[in-house]
Amino acid sequence: QKEVEQNSGPLSVPEGAIASLNCTYSDRGSQSFFWYRQYSGKSPELIMSIYSNGDKEDGRFTAQLNKASQYVSLLIRDSQPSDSATYLCAVPYNTDKLIFGTGTRLQVFP
Amino acid sequence: NAGVMQNPRHLVRRRGQEARLRCSPMKGHSHVYWYRQLPEEGLKFMVYLQKENIIDESGMPKERFSAEFPKEGPSILRIQQVVRGDSAAYFCASSLTGSAPGGYTFGSGTRLTVV
Numbered sequence: 001q002k003e004v005e006q007n008s009g010p011l012s013v014p015e016g017a018i019a020s021l022n023c024t025y026s027d028r029g030s031q032s033f034f035w036y037r038q039y040s041g042k043s044p045e046l047i048m049s050i051y052s053n054g055d056k057e058d059g060r061f062t063a064q065l066n067k068a069s070q071y072v073s074l075l076i077r078d079s080q081p082s083d084s085a086t087y088l089c090a091v092p093y094n095t096d097k098l099i100f101g102t103g104t105r106l107q108v109f110p
Numbered sequence: 111n112a113g114v115m116q117n118p119r120h121l122v123r124r125r126g127q128e129a130r131l132r133c134s135p136m137k138g139h140s141h142v143y144w145y146r147q148l149p150e151e152g153l154k155f156m157v158y159l160q161k162e163n164i165i166d167e168s169g170m171p172k173e174r175f176s177a178e179f180p181k182e183g184p185s186i187l188r189i190q191q192v193v194r195g196d197s198a199a200y201f202c203a204s205s206l207t208g209s210a211p212g213g214y215t216f217g218s219g220t221r222l223t224v225v
Binding site for chain 2: 032034042043044045046049088090094096097098099100101102103
């Protein structure tokens with residue numbers, strides 16, 4: 001079974017700081033990577049996807065991918081209390097399903 | 111532009127009863143995935159279906175659980191003789207191409223509580 005691992009947290013950061021969320025995966029052949037955000041009691045929402053080594057920026061979010069190290073991260077700049085949620089890393093397996101990490105709970109305090 | 115529709119949003123069943131969860135994919139999507147999320151845990155893949163076909167059911171428990179996606183109508187996840195350990199949030203997702211690398215969109219989920 002392919003694995004996706006994340007620290008469960010909680011990760012606590014002050015408002016305005018950079019939050020850094022990390023994810024490692026076991027399948028060297030993986031070609032695409034996704035970050036989902038899940039608020040308590042809600043469904044996961046896709047916020048970032050990345051396919052190539054390097055950085056991909058979208059607003060306050062930056063995804064970073066290092067395939068050699070099998071590592072993908074999500075940076076949230078200028079963190080806001082509304083960013084407080086669980087962030088799930090997901091990697092396709094056999095191209096027919098996404099395997100999710102257990103998620104990292106982020107808390108942004110004023 | 112309705113998204114993935116799941117119903118009911120909340121379902122309470124007594125131990126031993128049957129639970130039926132329904133999922134209507136986004137318009138034009140013919141690939142459906144079911145995931146289960148136990149309290150304080152991550153999303154676990156259960157089953158991947160296309161119209162009238164089960165493509166991958168490697169995440170389905172061997173007993174009591176079944177899924178279908180008929181030619182007409184929503185996909186159904188059926189849990190027979192529910193037990194307390196079945197209490198969880200069940201999410202459905204759909205995709206256009208059937209290729210997970212494209213990512214997919216989740217419905218709002220069904221929260222099943224077994225009492």
